[in-house]
Amino acid sequence: MAPTFSRRQLLGLGGGAATALALSACGGGSSAGSGSDSSATDLSWFMWSASTAEVDAWKEVAGIAGEASGSTISFQTAAWNDYWTKLTSQAASRQTTDLVSIQSLRAPQFADLFVDLNDHLPAMGVSESDFDASILDALKVDGKLVALPYDFGPLVVFYNKTAFEQAGLPLPTAGWTQDEFVTAAKTLTKGNTYGFFAGAVPDSIIPWAMSQHGVQAVTADGALDLDNDEWRDTLNWYRGLITTEKVAAPIPAANSQASATNQFLAGNAAMNIDGPWSLINAKATADFEVGIAPMPVGASGSRTVSAGSGFGVSAAAEDPELAAKAVAGLTGVEAETYLGEQGRAFPARTAQQSSWYEGNDLGDAQQVIDAMIAASEPFRATAKWTQVNNEWAKYAVPAFNGDGSVDDFIARVMAQA
Amino acid sequence: MALTGAVRVTDSRESPAPPRGPRRGDGRAATAFLLPGAIGFVAFTAFPILASLVMSFYDWPVLGAPSFVGLANFAELFTTDPVFKTALLNTAVFVLLYVPVNIMVSMGLAVWISPRIVGRRYYRVLFFVPAVTPMVGNAVVFGLLYTPRGLLDSVSQTLFGVGAPNFLGSSTWALPAVVMMSVWQGFGYNLLVFSAALDAVPPSLTEAAAIDGAGPVRQFFSVVLPLLSPSLFFATVLTLISSFQVFVQPYILTGGGPGNSTTTLVMYLYQSGFQNFRLGFASAIAWVLFVIIMVLTAVQFLGQKKWVHYDQ
Known part of the structure; x- marks a missing residue:
């Protein structure tokens, strides 16, 4: 009698335990931003990407930023459209990563998700004047600096x-x-x-x-x-x-x-x-x-708008100071030069834009892009x-x-x- | 009914006076076996359902604090909201087109491959392939077929000298185009169900009918179809439920456009929750959809007495 029961019970309990394990694993997976079990210098970063080559480039950048800020940055990714759905569900369940990527057009919609980087700029060692002014402006929502830009461009x-x-x-x-x-x-x-x-x-x-x-x-x-x-x-x-x-x-x-x-x-x-x-x-x-x-000249001239993307610190981040430093690294000179040379991004840092032209043999495009940057306004969006x-x-x-x-x-x- | 009766009979026969020990042991083992399923059900079904019911009474933004609004979300749906009625109508049209066409196509093909024709097993696999291919992939391919100067347009140009309509870009054609893609995607599953049910029809019955002078058509409608009615009922209920939940096809093919001509209830739910950030409002839509599906399924179960025959 006893052996039969214990076997049944074992089976049942084993199944139950396995499910419980699986459940707790799921829970752990979805809360991968809160970093409850992680060491104090672990940060998570969510960014869209379209190919494995792109993922490799972003991981490289995560390495650069991690070294610059004294942290370890884990990288999560999704395709462009899914990124916004996932970010929304993470935001709804207050489970965002520490570092969040944002496109300038969506900055007004997601502004409440971020901390104001203005307060952190001195500690980050970042000077606003190093960045293209129009994309920096596009990432400000009612004066709040939602993110630091890494790329931008005029249409x-x-x-x-x-x-x-x-x-x-x-x-x-x-x-x-x-x-x-x-x-x-x-x-x-x-x-x-x-x-x-x-x-x-x-x-x-x-x-x-x-x-x-x-x-x-x-x-x-x-x-x-x-x-x-x-x-x-x-x-x-x-x-x-x-x-x-x-x-x-x-x-x-x-x-x-x-x-x-x-x-x-x-x-x-x-x-x-x-x-x-x-x-x-x-x-x-x-x-x-x-x-x-x-843009072909019309009644108002040859004008356009420019948009871009950047990285910000989630309001749910456990250590916003460290995360801000990591953002400085993600958008720093070394990362921007790398992204420019690799052709992954047209750098938002003005001094690093040459790396994009030179690294990719695009000298002939420079005249057009420079002229259109000068003739552009930041692409304005609403919440x-x-x-x-x-x-x-x-x-x-x-x-x-x-x-x-x-x-x-x-x-x-x-x-x- | 029959099943419960059978169990009761065996119970009374084999264990006239069951000892207490083993009975309690069965209970424990049963609990242990049920536990994994029960935990999954509570965590992934019961809890989200209740949570969404609670949310539907709140103004629940993605960012920021929720506030209780009572029935305001439902009131908005049925009074001021301009899209909900369109979405409801689109979903109804989709269901009315999709369910009958799906059942007829799958039943027709199942009947066609049911006689001992050469390679019928291969046909079954072939027809089942669309059902197991990811719907997103199918939708993307259909998008390419439907696009102006795509395959359909070019073929029509060559054969008739007239181009096909801009299927997904025309308010008239977009919904039928979505239905067509869905039928292609979905008929394989029901075909398997019908095909299996057809194999279970005893040949003696059709032979007897043939001896009585019934032709193939009469045999099908008077003998085979009544025998298939349980499968038909099963297929109709499931197809109806899944067609009310249609989302991927319009999401990939049309984005709900042109205008709102292919915005279905689930599509609108997704847009409200994940793009417009109104989780409470989206939950209210989900509950309206849930009630509609439940009522219709209940009606089908009540109605089955009239036409479904469970005994041979």
Whole structure:
């Protein structure tokens, strides 16, 4: 009798114990930011990445920053879209990592997650003037410095140099106009290729609104404002590229942001709006020569917006001072030089930008990027920017494809203000 | 019912006066065996369900402190919220299109491979492949097929000289396109269920019907289909539940657009919670969905008496 029972009990209890173990392991995994069992100098860092090569580069940077701050930094990662979902669930359960990566456009939305780095700057040994002013500004929310930037860049025109040359078109240079842009796009549109890729996200249109009317989607006071004649004009012009000029393909779906780069790289669209962060990959991937040009001159000149990303300290970090020092390391001279040379980031530290040009043989891009940085404003966003972005993408499809109206689009997006 | 009866009979026969010791021992062992499952159930099902019920009565932001709002989230859903009704309608349309088409396609193919045709086992595997491929991958591939100048557009251009519509970019076509992809993804599972049930149909019954002069169609509808009704019931209930929870397909294919034409309830739940940071509001949506599914499933269980035959 006894042996039978003990065997049953053993089995059952063993199963129970295994489950309990598994459960506690799960709990430990999800709380990997709180560092309850870790030594005092262990920090965790969450960052998005798209490939193993990228992960290796970030781990290298974590090593650099760890050495600089006297800590050990463990690296966690997720793909770009998942990153924001995961960060949200971590934030909701108060389980964020000590060091959190943030894009400037999302800084207003996530501002409460971070400590104000202004208070730590002296101890971090960081001087604000070493960084590009526009991206530093973009990472400030009502004066609170949410993060220190590591990369940034202005939105510019990427073009298919080979296609331009084959069509006998002059290559776009500083001072080229929007009329010249449309003419080139018309010439390049034939068969299965289009002259331009029209996207369904704010990023693809705001540089045009800047060049035509000097307006962004968000005013300097931080209010979403599309319901004005300037925006109506730019949106109608943009829609015209698809519906009347037919130099851009109808937008295939609301969530096709990624396809902009792919369509350009596949040679299906000869021009596209993108930032320096995509340039090295574009040059390596495309089987044609990739060129970049400033925004075509409109009524307000050749203007654009710049955006970037940085690293901040979570308000839940156990040792914010140490974490701040690690942020200084992640965005320090050594890390920025490494990221620049590797082509992983266009450095937000102005002095280190040369490492990006020289390390990647991009001297010819320098003139365009420098000029557009000078002609750019920080890309302004609101605390509800993700919502605005979603609504924009969903209603841009009918509005730009000609199934819906621009006024309806404006009303829908403005409802997210 | 029959099962409980059987157990009771064996009980009374084999243990007229069970000694106390072994009985208590069984109880302990049973507890031990149940414990892993029970812990999992409490931790991963019961607790989250209750937590979400509590959250649905709060204004629960991702960052910052929650505040109690009573039924305000539900009131907003049913009165002022502009998207919820659209999402509800989209989900209903999806279910009404998807469930019948899925059942008909899987049943049709199961019947087609059910006679002793050559290589039917390979067909089964082939048809089951979409069901085991990750849905995200399938959705991405379908996105490429649907896109203007994609495969469907090019084929239609070549065959008919007219391009296909911009499936995912048109408010009219987006939802049917999502349904089509979902059917392709989902029919394999039900096909296996029906295929197994068809194999269990005794040939003597169809032979008898044939001798009585019933043709293949009559045999199917009067003999085979009634015998399949338990499987059909099972497949319908599960397919209905899963189709109310549709999320991945619109998330990957359309992002809920164009406009809100493919925003389903779960899609809206995700956007409310994870993108708009309103966890309480998202929980309220989850509960509305839960109640809808529960009521419909209950109705199906009540209705099964009329058409499901459990005895041969």
